[in-house]
Amino acid sequence: MKKKSKMVWLIGILILILVGMIYAYMTSGVTTNASTSDESSATTKDVQVSYQTITNNLTSSGEIASGVTETLELNTYRYFKEIYVEENDFVEEGANILKYTNGTYLTAPYNCVITKISIPEEAGDRCTSMHNIEVQSTNELTMNISIEEEEIAKVKVGQEVSITVNAYEDKTYTGTVKKINQIGTYASNGSSFSALVSFTNDGDVKIGMSGSCSITLEKAENVISVPIEAVQTKNNEKYVVVKNEDGTTQNVAITTGISNDAYVEVTSGITGSEIIEMTVQTTTSNNTNQKGMGMGEMTGGFERMNQDRGNMPQMPQGERGGK
Numbered sequence: 001m002k003k004k005s006k007m008v009w010l011i012g013i014l015i016l017i018l019v020g021m022i023y024a025y026m027t028s029g030v031t032t033n034a035s036t037s038d039e040s041s042a043t044t045k046d047v048q049v050s051y052q053t054i055t056n057n058l059t060s061s062g063e064i065a066s067g068v069t070e071t072l073e074l075n076t077y078r079y080f081k082e083i084y085v086e087e088n089d090f091v092e093e094g095a096n097i098l099k100y101t102n103g104t105y106l107t108a109p110y111n112c113v114i115t116k117i118s119i120p121e122e123a124g125d126r127c128t129s130m131h132n133i134e135v136q137s138t139n140e141l142t143m144n145i146s147i148e149e150e151e152i153a154k155v156k157v158g159q160e161v162s163i164t165v166n167a168y169e170d171k172t173y174t175g176t177v178k179k180i181n182q183i184g185t186y187a188s189n190g191s192s193f194s195a196l197v198s199f200t201n202d203g204d205v206k207i208g209m210s211g212s213c214s215i216t217l218e219k220a221e222n223v224i225s226v227p228i229e230a231v232q233t234k235n236n237e238k239y240v241v242v243k244n245e246d247g248t249t250q251n252v253a254i255t256t257g258i259s260n261d262a263y264v265e266v267t268s269g270i271t272g273s274e275i276i277e278m279t280v281q282t283t284t285s286n287n288t289n290q291k292g293m294g295m296g297e298m299t300g301g302f303e304r305m306n307q308d309r310g311n312m313p314q315m316p317q318g319e320r321g322g323k
Contacts, residue, residue, distance in 0.1 A: 042279050046243060049274045052225035052263050056218040058155065060145035064165065064209045067140035067198050070109070074127035078102060080120040089114045090138065097133055111138045113207060141205060142178070142198045145213050149184060149191045154217040156180075161197045165211040168204060175199030177215070218258045224270060225263040230278035231256065240270065241277040249277055 074080070078100040085097050091108040098106040101124060116134035120127060143163070147155055157180060163173040178198040184191040197213050230240050231254070239251045254269030270276075 042281055044277050045280050046275050047227060047230060047278055049224060049226055049266075049270060049272050049276060051222050051272060052265075053221045054219070054223065054225060054258055054260050054263055054265050055216055056258050056260055058147065058151055058215045058217050059212060060147070061210065061212040062143045062145055064205060064207060064211050065142050065144075066113070066136035066138065066207050067142045068110075068137035069115070070135055070137070072097070072106060072109070072133045072135060073129070074098070074106065074119070074131040074133070075100065075104075076127050076129055078104070079124055079126050080131075081123050083117065083119055085114045085117070085133075087114055087117055091135070100127075106133065108135065111201075111203075112136055113138060136207060138205075138207060139201055140198060141201050141207070142196055143175075143211060143213060145195050145197055147180075147193045147195055149193065151217060152180070152184075152193050155195060155215060159215060161199070162214045163197070163199050163211055164214075165205055165209055167206075167209055171202075171204075173199045173202070173205075175213075220258050220265050223257065224266045224272040226254075226266055226270075226276060227278060228259065228262060228264055229280070230276050231264055240266075240274075242270065243275045243277050 079102075080098070081101045082099040083097070084095075084099070085091055090113050091097060091111070093108055093110045093112075095108050096105045097108055097114070098119065100106075112135040114133065115136050116132075118131050118133075120131060155177060157177050159177045161175040161177060163175050165171065165173070175197050176199075177195055179196040181194045184193045226240055231238055232240070232251075234251075237253055238256055239253045241249050242252045243249050252269055252274075255267045257265035257267045259265065
């Protein structure tokens with residue numbers, strides 16, 4: 001009889017524990033995860049057709065190099081006496097590089113950097129054909145730029161190039177396209193061609209600096225233009241939505257010319273005085289929270305369970321397993 005009574009009490013206690021855990025889960029919650037969903041909506045906007053100057057530019061960056069590398073041969077009829085420079089030294093045009101024993105000099109033909117020195121070992125030794133000074137001009141500088149295959153037909157030798165040196169962003173140098181490589185480099189996303197750009201140094205640019213080039217491929221000045229977003233296509237025909245004076249709208253077919261990141265040139269279809277309607281996409285974010293039971297809630301459940309257990313009727317002393 002005592003064993004049966006113990007079993008009933010144990011089952012009651014387990015039921016209370018289970019009820020306490022369920023109660024804690026149902027009545028307490030904590031945010032464990034937040035998810036964000038973006039919703040896109042479209043609104044219309046009225047825009048006045050305008051006149052713009054549209055420029056389509058090619059930009060490329062690269063390393064600045066010397067346009068002239070030359071080997072200055074030493075006079076093989078003379079004897080070496082003294083050298084005034086070291087490798088990587090900058091030498092102004094006309095400055096002495098080397099002195100012969102007869103009192104004459106080898107001088108810099110232009111502003112340059114000494115890149116290699118090969119001279120006799122001792123003063124008084126005769127100069128041979130193996131002795132020379134290699135220099136790179138700092139007057140004429142070059143850059144190699146990359147041109148995508150769809151733009152290569154728009155680039156010509158002699159075309160003007162605007163150059164910005166990263167060290168002097170407030171300056172702009174004007175150069176020209178000197179050479180275009182006729183063999184491209186293949187890539188899965190399209191081939192590219194290299195071109196050599198040359199420009200004159202003002203004395204500030206150093207060989208090895210970095211810079212960027214900009215070449216104007218197309219330019220249309222003061223032309224009828226509309227925002228890119230306003231141009232729509234249907235059945236391979238481009239059109240804009242023109243708003244009439246009475247508030248109604250109509251689709252008007254247009255012919256387009258060049259474009260940039262913001263505007264498209266319109267060569268026919270509208271006169272430039274129209275107001276057009278364009279669609280603008282807007283995106284809003286919605287946050288949703290998920291709730292679940294955390295450790296605190298489980299602890300609270302056990303505390304409530306213990307409180308409930310404390311209010312339970314106590315087992316008679318004689319039925320607690322004592323003798």
